[in-house]
Amino acid sequence: MGSAQSSSTHKVNEKRSIGKEKYANFDWDNLGFSLTPTDYMYIMKSNKDGNFSKGSLTPYGTFEISPAAAVLNYGQGLFEGLKAYRKEDGRIQLFRVEENANRMKMGAERLLMPSPSVEEFVNAVKQTVLANKRWVPPYGKGSLYIRPLLMGSGGVLGIGPAPECTFLIFTSPIGIWYKDGSKPKSLLIEDGLSRAAPGGTGGVKSITNYAPVFEAVNEAKAKGFTDVLFLDAATGKYIEEVSSCNVFIVKGNIISTPGIQGTILPGITRKSVIELALDFGYQVEERSIPVEDVIEADEVFCTGTAVGISPVSSITYKNKRAKYKTGAKSVSQKLCETLTGIQSGCIKDTKGWTVLVE
Ligand SMILES: Cc1ncc(COP(=O)(O)O)c(C=O)c1O
Numbered sequence: 001m002g003s004a005q006s007s008s009t010h011k012v013n014e015k016r017s018i019g020k021e022k023y024a025n026f027d028w029d030n031l032g033f034s035l036t037p038t039d040y041m042y043i044m045k046s047n048k049d050g051n052f053s054k055g056s057l058t059p060y061g062t063f064e065i066s067p068a069a070a071v072l073n074y075g076q077g078l079f080e081g082l083k084a085y086r087k088e089d090g091r092i093q094l095f096r097v098e099e100n101a102n103r104m105k106m107g108a109e110r111l112l113m114p115s116p117s118v119e120e121f122v123n124a125v126k127q128t129v130l131a132n133k134r135w136v137p138p139y140g141k142g143s144l145y146i147r148p149l150l151m152g153s154g155g156v157l158g159i160g161p162a163p164e165c166t167f168l169i170f171t172s173p174i175g176i177w178y179k180d181g182s183k184p185k186s187l188l189i190e191d192g193l194s195r196a197a198p199g200g201t202g203g204v205k206s207i208t209n210y211a212p213v214f215e216a217v218n219e220a221k222a223k224g225f226t227d228v229l230f231l232d233a234a235t236g237k238y239i240e241e242v243s244s245c246n247v248f249i250v251k252g253n254i255i256s257t258p259g260i261q262g263t264i265l266p267g268i269t270r271k272s273v274i275e276l277a278l279d280f281g282y283q284v285e286e287r288s289i290p291v292e293d294v295i296e297a298d299e300v301f302c303t304g305t306a307v308g309i310s311p312v313s314s315i316t317y318k319n320k321r322a323k324y325k326t327g328a329k330s331v332s333q334k335l336c337e338t339l340t341g342i343q344s345g346c347i348k349d350t351k352g353w354t355v356l357v358e
Contacts, residue, residue: 022090024134026347028141031175033306038144040131042124042169045153048107050114052167057131060170070152070162076207077151078107081305082268084129084171084357086136087345092129092144092357095329096345097122099268107204112161113150121148122355128169129357135173142175145306151207152224174306184313184326185226185302187242189291190216191318194233195240195263202240202263203208213243227302231291234265235265246270246302249289249297250331254295259286269303269339272353276338282331286346293324301332309336 037060044055070076074306080100086093086295101121107113116124125146129136136144150168152162193216196202201209213228220228229247232238240258241247248257248269255277260266294300300312311326311333327333341347342354 007163021134023138026135026173028137031137031142031173032085033174035172036135037136038132038171038173040128041171042128042131042328043165044116044120044124044167046114046165046167048163052114052116052120053121055127055167057127062167065153065166066155068157070154070156070160071207073156074152074159075206076111076113076162077149077207078104078111078113078205079150079207080104080146080205081146082125082146082148083142083174083343084136084146085304085344086139088139089345090139091345092133092136093343093345093354094125094129094146094357096268096272096353097125098272100125100148103205103266103268104148107206108150110201110204111152111206113152113165115150116167120142124167124169125147126357128171132171133357135171137173137175140176142173143343144171145174146171178286184311185242185312186222186224186228187227187300187312187316188225189239189294189315189317190228190230192216193230195230195243197233198263203260203265205265205288210243217243225316229294229300232288237248237290239294240264240292242302245302245307245310248273248301248303249294249330250301251293251297253281254283254285255331256285256287256289258289266302267305269309270303272339273303273309273335275351276335278332280334293315295320297322297324299325299331301330302333309339313349 040057041060042055042057044052082100084094098118101118105115150167153166154162154164156162169275192195195213216228227242229242232240241264252280258264274284302310309332314321314323342349
């Protein structure tokens with residue numbers, strides 16, 4: 001997701017009147033990736049038994065939290081990311097929302113937090129989207145990014161889980177990542193700093209996985225790269241993932257991606273791409289991928305909710321740059337067209353991946 005908003009933007013939006021119009025008064029043709037606050041957020045709190053009370057919608061804005069909250073002191077927090085898409089007929093749909101609910105549950109178990117049930121999660125997402133529906137961009141202009149958070153909001157002094165957790169959802173409209181679907185990434189393989197270690201939290205969407213990669217990503221960007229491809233922390237020989245997306249390599253008819261072994265995030269786009277690739281007749285391998293295989297690949301691409309399916313034009317490792325096929329006839333382009341077609345409703349969803357928000 002894009003950069004943080006300025007506090008002045010926030011104030012402007014707080015004053016914004018909430019009308020009944022179909023679309024917010026916004027320049028949809030110039031929608032970017034920075035935070036655009038919308039009208040409402042959703043909040044729900046757990047009680048001492050770990051059950052959540054009935055949640056509610058409240059105007060988007062700041063909220064109070066204990067200075068001793070476990071999320072602030074010990075990083076007891078998770079986030080999710082998914083999108084609501086406007087179909088050509090004006091209706092709104094979500095993509096694989098239950099998968100996000102399940103991933104949050106898995107993360108909550110790892111961080112000793114109660115989590116909303118799948119039903120509570122899906123209902124909360126739907127309510128939040130409906131309350132902010134004038135911010136779901138017109139068909140073809142982008143999507144409404146939905147950010148569910150789960151945090152240890154209760155105060156603790158000694159290291160330990162919070163006595164109370166807060167589930168919160170906010171949203172922001174975002175543009176189409178690359179309007180022509182093909183602006184490729186140039187990646188730098190990072191062999192100094194690790195993202196996730198075996199036994200750590202790399203396999204869940206813990207907030208603590210992200211700030212530690214800022215340094216490597218900023219340094220790579222300063223050198224002109226788009227992002228960093230991290231290696232496994234144990235041996236430094238195998239590729240794992242990019243700072244906020246999964247990675248695939250293509251060699252002939254075989255598409256490979258690192259297996260899920262606790263150090264990479266089980267991406268929902270990754271899972272969908274594997275299924276689509278099998279449907280197209282490719283052989284798909286989930287395995288440990290040594291750097292040498294990446295260097296020799298025909299194609300490399302990244303997958304994630306924010307980036308969609310994003311081709312990689314080059315990867316640099318120890319000052320050597322490998323280049324890859326991108327563009328109209330690439331495998332990633334074919335997969336991208338199908339995935340975005342299903343997400344936006346212009347390709348029939350035969351897999352039950354989408355759900356209308358009504
Ligand atoms: C570290 C990391 N890997 C992969 C992904 C892709 O996951 P998904 O396809 O579910 O968005 C994300 C984004 O959520 C991420 O933060």
